[in-house]
Amino acid sequence: MIGSTIFLFLRLVQIVTLIPIWGMLAYFVHKYSDAGVTPPVEILVLFIVAIIATAWAIITLFQFKRYSLVSMLIAFIDLLMVGALIAGVYYLRGISKANCSSWNGGPVDFDRNGSSVSASYNSGWGIRVKKHCGMQKAAWALGIVNIILFFASALVAAHLYRKTERKEIRREHKATRRSGRRSRW
Numbered sequence: 217m218i219g220s221t222i223f224l225f226l227r228l229v230q231i232v233t234l235i236p237i238w239g240m241l242a243y244f245v246h247k248y249s250d251a252g253v254t255p256p257v258e259i260l261v262l263f264i265v266a267i268i269a270t271a272w273a274i275i276t277l278f279q280f281k282r283y284s285l286v287s288m289l290i291a292f293i294d295l296l297m298v299g300a301l302i303a304g305v306y307y308l309r310g311i312s313k314a315n316c317s318s319w320n321g322g323p324v325d326f327d328r329n330g331s332s333v334s335a336s337y338n339s340g341w342g343i344r345v346k347k348h349c350g351m352q353k354a355a356w357a358l359g360i361v362n363i364i365l366f367f368a369s370a371l372v373a374a375h376l377y378r379k380t381e382r383k384e385i386r387r388e389h390k391a392t393r394r395s396g397r398r399s400r401w
Contacts, residue, residue: 227277238266262304287377294370305359316349
């Protein structure tokens with residue numbers, strides 16, 4: 217019961233953290249396709265993996281009771297998702313060292329077009345955030361979070377499989393005892 221609840225909670229958190237990844241990266245894919253240019257591999261890999269992982273998380277969330285007997289398969293596919301997310305994060309690793317903002321202190325203002333946040337008053341204080349850099353860095357960080365979440369859900373699914381397997385063994389043992397057939401092992 218607790219294992220199932222933990223698994224379902226992990227799935228919900230995965231969905232909530234995967235949707236912003238492909239939402240932010242879809243912005244870049246759209247920008248590149250409007251310009252008639254193929255989006256960079258760094259963005260496409262994590263974008264595609266996030267969409268596939270979201271679909272997998274939603275399917276297993278709604279069909280969990282039906283899939284509880286094949287928890288080991290769910291654990292295996294979750295580990296495949298871990299590997300795919302690692303590949304996506306690896307390709308987007310260049311953004312990890314980027315400095316997306318600078319801060320001089322003071323009040324903050326937003327641009328009308330939303331492309332940057334800035335504040336520079338007569339005092340010389342201010343902040344500057346690069347929207348594109350910040351979105352890629354946020355997608356990269358959420359990718360790392362999802363690596364951890366999918367690994368944890370794979371462990372929980374494997375635990376649920378072992379627990380289900382033990383129940384089946386006990387049930388079979390009781391059935392053979394009731395029917396009078398005893399094994400000589």
